[in-house]
Amino acid sequence: MAKAYDHLFKLLLIGDSGVGKTCLIIRFAEDNFNNTYISTIGIDFKIRTVDIEGKKIKLQVWDTAGQERFKTITTAYYRGAMGIILVYDITDEKSFENIQNWMKSIKENASAGVERLLLGNKCDMEAKRKVQKEQADKLAREHGIRFFETSAKSSMNVDEAFSSLARDILLKSGGRRSGNSNKSSSTDLKTCDKKNTNKCSLG
Numbered sequence: 001m002a003k004a005y006d007h008l009f010k011l012l013l014i015g016d017s018g019v020g021k022t023c024l025i026i027r028f029a030e031d032n033f034n035n036t037y038i039s040t041i042g043i044d045f046k047i048r049t050v051d052i053e054g055k056k057i058k059l060q061v062w063d064t065a066g067q068e069r070f071k072t073i074t075t076a077y078y079r080g081a082m083g084i085i086l087v088y089d090i091t092d093e094k095s096f097e098n099i100q101n102w103m104k105s106i107k108e109n110a111s112a113g114v115e116r117l118l119l120g121n122k123c124d125m126e127a128k129r130k131v132q133k134e135q136a137d138k139l140a141r142e143h144g145i146r147f148f149e150t151s152a153k154s155s156m157n158v159d160e161a162f163s164s165l166a167r168d169i170l171l172k173s174g175g176r177r178s179g180n181s182n183k184s185s186s187t188d189l190k191t192c193d194k195k196n197t198n199k200c201s202l203g
């Protein structure tokens with residue numbers, strides 16, 4: 001039987017409430033978008049397998065609640081992540097200012113070698129833009145990380161962003177096998193019940 005995947009990478013999305021973390025994951029894993037806003041309770045994940053450099057990479061993408069009251073639960077998941085995506089909303093200046101706090105939170109809670117990526121989401125809303133691309137470019141350069149402007153609504157740069165992070169993790173791991181092949185189908189899509197989030201774990 002052909003093996004389902006070569007590597008398993010665990011990714012985590014963080015950022016203020018309402019910046020579009022859940023929508024980015026739904027766009028990436030299901031190629032779907034919904035305008036309705038249901039704030040994430042605690043933590044949730046979805047899976048998609050992608051081909052990178054001839055390898056099948058299974059991405060387990062964890063969605064965290066942006067609300068402060070879930071901080072204790074969500075920071076507990078940082079340690080198991082190989083890549084962390086920091087998301088702000090280009091129409092919300094405060095969400096961009098808070099990226100510094102989210103960076104600090106990574107420093108305090110994540111593994112030392114974790115790969116990071118900065119995303120400015122909702123770039124379809126150009127007329128309401130408050131954060132200039134140059135500001136975010138500068139911040140990303142200061143932290144030595146990649147930066148994309150994305151739109152979960154239009155799909156702009158969503159696949160590119162996730163693939164670029166996966167590629168960086170793959171290169172960093174030197175192609176070492178991580179994760180157990182044959183365990184799950186590459187088309188497998190799992191999601192935890194938003195109301196039943198305690199069942200999920202990032203091992």
Ligand SMILES: Nc1nc2c(ncn2[C@@H]2O[C@H](COP(=O)(O)OP(=O)(O)OP(=O)(O)O)[C@@H](O)[C@H]2O)c(=O)[nH]1
Nearest residue numbers: 017018019020021022023035037040066151152153
């Ligand atoms: N125009 C536009 N709206 C978006 C985009 N992404 C998300 N939204 C909207 O922004 C709102 C919040 O999106 P969510 O994905 O739930 O935000 P979140 O960051 O997961 O929020 P929390 O779960 O509270 O942390 C929803 O109404 C979405 O429809 C985007 O790319 N463009």
